């Protein structure tokens with residue numbers, strides 16, 4: 172039997188506090204090893220799941236095959252940025268237009284560090300790729316490290332890793348690659364270790380941690396996918412539906428917070444005593460935040476699952492009386508009165 176590495180984060184909290192019996196159709200935008208999806212399926216939900224990594228997808232598909240046969244699980248190989256395009260067809264097949272529950276569990280899975288062989292871990296000696304999509308379809312980490320200018324590398328490390336020694340590390344990389352271009356994750360980790368100030372080598376996290384994160388985010392353009400996918404998901408939410416996002420660093424969380432805030436602001440234009448429901452163009456969809464602050468895993472969960480330590484959960488709920496029709500979802504124009 173295949174080994175499962177990933178423990179789903181905040182699972183108990185989600186099942187007990189956010190997913191209700193009325194939520195029957197769930198979209199798991201980040202299937203990974205399928206921990207969250209499996210729990211939703213066990214609760215009798217129908218799940219539509221997305222996964223960008225084709226190799227991991229095959230592994231999870233094999234494990235959850237019985238649910239696929241029962242037509243309870245639909246797995247899509249793709250980027251959640253294209254969610255609306257895929258959802259439209261599947262929902263039509265299910266005779267639905269709305270989704271009750273979305274989960275985005277951002278980032279990568281433990282599988283990527285332990286099994287993918289793609290150079291995500293600075294503790295392993297693997298080809299320096301860090302790609303989630305099919306080989307050759309993306310500029311990989313090795314190409315970025317060996318071909319980018321010093322300024323560009325420093326900018327990547329600073330912007331996507333919030334690394335304070337960005338320029339120092341970029342300088343060390345340029346010096347080393349002149350004599351020996353980078354091929355493996357271990358080579359890069361050692362170069363960063365040597366370049367790190369002495370005090371940084373004795374910290375809780377390895378000096379290469381933030382640089383590896385920055386490279387992975389750059390290779391997979393991770394941050395640019397989030398906002399469009401959340402906007403499309405919010406539009407698809409059923410009345411009482413919820414959109415949950417678990418993020419693992421401040422760059423992700425900032426995007427989630429900002430996108431949710433835009434939605435909640437729309438409430439100001441809604442007047443429940445108005446004779447006519449306003450139109451979508453008048454910002455009619457009513458959303459609220461389920462928790463004002465982010466929800467974080469308990470101390471016990473962090474002790475048993477290290478990956479949970481930096482997790483933050485935000486949830487948006489759809490409460491509107493006016494929901495767009497199917498055609499309006501596509502055109503973003505025609506208003507429609509919902510009849511649930």
Ligand SMILES: C[S@@+](CC[C@H](N)C(=O)[O-])C[C@H]1O[C@@H](n2cnc3c(N)ncnc32)[C@H](O)[C@@H]1O
Pocket residue numbers: 177178179180200201202203204205206207208221222223224227249250251252276277278279280281303396
């Ligand atoms: C944190 S893991 C999810 C773990 C999962 N919830 C579980 O319980 O096993 C995130 C997963 O999302 C995938 N992923 C990341 N960005 C994606 C994107 N833009 N579209 C689809 N999948 C993505 C990654 O390949 C990874 O497998």
